[in-house]
Each structure stands twice: as C-alpha cells, then as structure tokens.
Amino acid sequence: MSETKKIEVMENILSENDTIAAEVNRAMTEKGIFVVNVMGAPGAGKTSTLKQVIRRLHGLKPYVIEGDIESDLDTVTLRALGVETVQINTGGACHLDSPLIRKATEDLKLPSKGVLFIENIGNLVCPAEFVIGEHVKLLIVTATDGSDKPYKYPLAFEKADAILLNKVDLLPYVEFEELFFMNGVRALNKHAPVFKVSGKTGDGYDEVVRWIEQKAAEQ
Amino acid sequence: MSETKKIEVMENILSENDTIAAEVNRAMTEKGIFVVNVMGAPGAGKTSTLKQVIRRLHGLKPYVIEGDIESDLDTVTLRALGVETVQINTGGACHLDSPLIRKATEDLKLPSKGVLFIENIGNLVCPAEFVIGEHVKLLIVTATDGSDKPYKYPLAFEKADAILLNKVDLLPYVEFEELFFMNGVRALNKHAPVFKVSGKTGDGYDEVVRWIEQKAAEQ
Numbered sequence: 001m002s003e004t005k006k007i008e009v010m011e012n013i014l015s016e017n018d019t020i021a022a023e024v025n026r027a028m029t030e031k032g033i034f035v036v037n038v039m040g041a042p043g044a045g046k047t048s049t050l051k052q053v054i055r056r057l058h059g060l061k062p063y064v065i066e067g068d069i070e071s072d073l074d075t076v077t078l079r080a081l082g083v084e085t086v087q088i089n090t091g092g093a094c095h096l097d098s099p100l101i102r103k104a105t106e107d108l109k110l111p112s113k114g115v116l117f118i119e120n121i122g123n124l125v126c127p128a129e130f131v132i133g134e135h136v137k138l139l140i141v142t143a144t145d146g147s148d149k150p151y152k153y154p155l156a157f158e159k160a161d162a163i164l165l166n167k168v169d170l171l172p173y174v175e176f177e178e179l180f181f182m183n184g185v186r187a188l189n190k191h192a193p194v195f196k197v198s199g200k201t202g203d204g205y206d207e208v209v210r211w212i213e214q215k216a217a218e219q
Numbered sequence: 220m221s222e223t224k225k226i227e228v229m230e231n232i233l234s235e236n237d238t239i240a241a242e243v244n245r246a247m248t249e250k251g252i253f254v255v256n257v258m259g260a261p262g263a264g265k266t267s268t269l270k271q272v273i274r275r276l277h278g279l280k281p282y283v284i285e286g287d288i289e290s291d292l293d294t295v296t297l298r299a300l301g302v303e304t305v306q307i308n309t310g311g312a313c314h315l316d317s318p319l320i321r322k323a324t325e326d327l328k329l330p331s332k333g334v335l336f337i338e339n340i341g342n343l344v345c346p347a348e349f350v351i352g353e354h355v356k357l358l359i360v361t362a363t364d365g366s367d368k369p370y371k372y373p374l375a376f377e378k379a380d381a382i383l384l385n386k387v388d389l390l391p392y393v394e395f396e397e398l399f400f401m402n403g404v405r406a407l408n409k410h411a412p413v414f415k416v417s418g419k420t421g422d423g424y425d426e427v428v429r430w431i432e433q434k435a436a437e438q
Contacts, residue, residue, distance in 0.1 A: 009228045042260045042343045042372060043364025069344065071370040092374070094313065094344040122371065123344050124261045125288065125313040144363040144386065145262025151290040152341065153261060155311070167363065173389055175419075200394075
C-alpha cells in the first residue's frame with residue numbers, strides 16, 4: 001500500500017473522530033457535565049488520582065468512564081467507592097476514541113451536574129492524538145519515570161491543560177532533575193499548571209481539585 | 220469510512236511489516252548478529268538496562284538502534300560510552316516497524332559478530348504488535364508501576380521472551396504484590412524467565428546477560 005493511501009486513511013479516521021468528539025462535547029456541556037480526559041503512561045497513577053480527586057469534590061457529582069485494553073480492576077475499585085463507572089475494554093486498541101465515548105455516555109446515567117472523568121488507556125503517546133469530547137486534558141507523569149519525559153513524548157505535554165507530577169513521596173530515592181523537567185514542559189506548554197502530588201499520601205490534591213472546580217464553573 | 224475498510228488497511232500494514240521483518244531477521248542471522256527488541260513503558264528503564272547489560276557482555280560487540288518519538292538524549296548517553304548507536308526519530312509514531320529497522324541496519328556498520336539491541340518507543344501497547352526482525356523480545360516493567368500490569372497490558376507479557384522487573388531497589392517504598400504480578404505473568408506466558416533488576420544499582424543484570432549470551436549462542 002502506498003504511503004499516500006495510508007496517510008489518507010489516517011486523516012479520514014482523525015476527521016471522523018473530531019466530528020463525533022465535538023458532538024459529545026456539546027451534549028455534555030448542555031447537561032452541565034464537565035469532561036476531564038485523564039492521560040498518562042501505565043502505572044502513572046491515573047486511578048489513584050481519581051480516588052484522591054473524587055473524595056475531595058464539593059457539590060459536583062463524579063462519573064467515570066474507565067478505559068482499559070483488558071480487565072476491569074479499576075472499575076471494581078471505583079464502584080466499591082460508590083462512583084458510577086462504565087468500563088470500556090478496547091481489546092487491543094492503544095487509545096480511546098470519540099465513538100467509544102459517545103456509546104459509553106449513553107450507558108451512563110447522568111441525572112445531575114457533575115464531572116465526568118475519562119481514564120484513558122495507559123499510554124503516553126497515542127491518547128494525545130485523539131480528542132474524545134473533553135473540556136480539559138489532565139496529564140499525569142511520575143517522579144520515578146525520570147525528568148526527560150517532556151523531551152521524548154512532547155505531544156502529550158503540549159496538549160495538556162494541567163500536568164500532575166505524581167509519586168513525589170519517592171523523590172528522596174530517585175534521580176529527578178526538576179529544573180530540566182520544568183524547562184522541557186515550558187518549552188512545549190507555557191500555561192498549564194504543574195501540580196506536585198502523591199497518590200499514596202494525598203499530598204497536593206487539594207490544589208488539583210480547586211483547579212478542576214474552577215474550570216468546571218467557567219464552562 | 221467503513222470498519223471493514225479500516226481493518227483491511229491495518230491487515231495490509233501488518234502483513235507488509237512481517238515480510239520485511241523476516242528479511243531483516245535473515246540478514247542479521249547471516250551476519251552473526253543477535254537482535255534483541257527492548258520494550259517497555261516510558262521510564263521503565265530501557266536505556267539504563269542497556270547500559271548495565273552492555274558493560275557486562277563478554278566477547279560480543281554491542282550495537283544499538285535507539286527509537287524515540289523525538290530527542291536523541293539516550294543516543295548521546297550511549298555514544299558517550301563508546302557504543303555504536305543509530306537514532307531513529309519516528310516524529311509521532313508510537314512504535315518502531317520493520318521498514319525503519321531495515322533502513323537503520325543499513326546505516327550501522329556491523330563488521331563483527333555481536334548483539335544488536337533495538338530500544339523501542341516507550342509504550343506498553345503498540346510495540347508488542349509489530350515484529351521488527353528480532354530474535355528475542357525483552358520486556359521491562361517496574362516495581363513502581365504496580366503489580367497489575369500483566370492484567371491490563373497482556374499482549375506485551377504474552378509475547379515476551381524474558382521479563383525484567385526493574386527498580387526493585389524501590390520495593391521497600393511502594394506497594395507491589397509479587398504473587399499477584401507473577402500469577403498474571405504466568406497466566407499469559409508459561410516460560411519467559413522473570414529477572415528482578417535495578418538499573419540504578421546493577422543488581423540482577425549478571426543473570427540477564429547470561430540469558431542473552433546463551434540465547435545468542437543457540438542462534
């Protein structure tokens with residue numbers, strides 16, 4: 001197959017995705033649902049972040065769409081906390097797309113205003129390329145994964161509306177050059193706030209929740 | 220575009236990839252070059268593993284193809300150690316493929332028998348779908364990323380010929396359920412050895428190198 005043909009196919013897929021994402025975004029906005037696309041590599045702490053954020057939300061009902069290639073481990077965890085959660089298993093696909101989200105929002109009961117967190121597939125590459133109807137993108141990276149991530153995986157950092165540097169409780173035990181990291185972030189993204197958090201201890205999440213609540217109020 | 224059309228395009232891409240991968244594998248085998256496809260999520264410790272392995276290799280010359288979306292940080296590190304390294308920047312693509320590797324092996328001087336390490340893009344999903352001419356796949360995961368990874372990202376574990384559990388120096392500070400992890404691994408992969416290593420301290424790499432040298436000798 002020619003390169004031109006492959007590129008044409010990819011452009012077609014991306015354009016279909018954008019159209020449906022815009023529909024999802026409009027429908028959610030009309031219902032008073034603020035949509036947060038939660039992105040990060042495997043093990044970055046997406047689910048532990050959701051647990052820390054959801055317990056701190058004031059007056060906004062949380063909903064979750066949980067994206068995984070396989071398994072429903074995180075959905076079981078979140079439902080045990082009383083959070084209405086819908087599981088998407090992509091069965092191999094490396095990111096969520098807007099047709100999957102449109103279907104999942106139909107499965108969710110969304111009776112009152114709130115925040116819909118969509119936990120994307122653990123992958124620092126592909127999810128950044130696909131809008132899925134979100135109002136904001138939250139990127140989670142970790143102190144244990146090293147300070148060079150913005151240089152190696154620029155798109156996710158460029159597109160993020162807020163960045164969480166997770167696992168800061170392990171900073172004493174790892175080499176992490178914060179200045180090098182922040183220089184990399186700021187070369188790609190001038191404005192996204194960077195929150196230092198620990199999914200284990202809960203440190204830093206009050207500020208994250210304040211930011212989400214403020215963004216939701218502005219919607 | 221129809222689903223059938225999308226699937227047809229994907230199958231076409233995969234089939235082209237397999238054909239070229241077989242060519243690369245044949246060419247490398249004839250030259251006495253043993254090819255190791257090094258896979259792992261961002262920050263799993265692929266480059267620190269290469270550094271630990273290469274310094275322990277006896278009588279086999281190391282070569283490296285370094286795959287990154289952007290940046291040449293790791294190539295600079297490896298060249299500083301005197302290792303002949305070729306950089307591939309995919310400029311967005313989430314995995315290496317065999318046409319990229321065929322081109323890179325043409326750029327490498329491969330005068331003597333040895334081991335060619337191909338550091339794949341940091342991604343626990345897409346690289347597992349594409350053979351790139353390797354003799355073995357080395358999967359690196361970390362104690363800090365949690366024990367649920369085999370359940371969530373099964374394909375990489377299923378396809379691995381050896382699995383490195385890295386960052387074991389941080390085990391005292393994180394929750395990692397080794398039995399749960401190993402049960403997940405063995406449900407997918409009965410035979411791959413699992414090595415506990417630390418890229419930071421070097422612990423465990425003597426066994427990894429012994430395994431690589433033995434596999435290379437059997438080729």
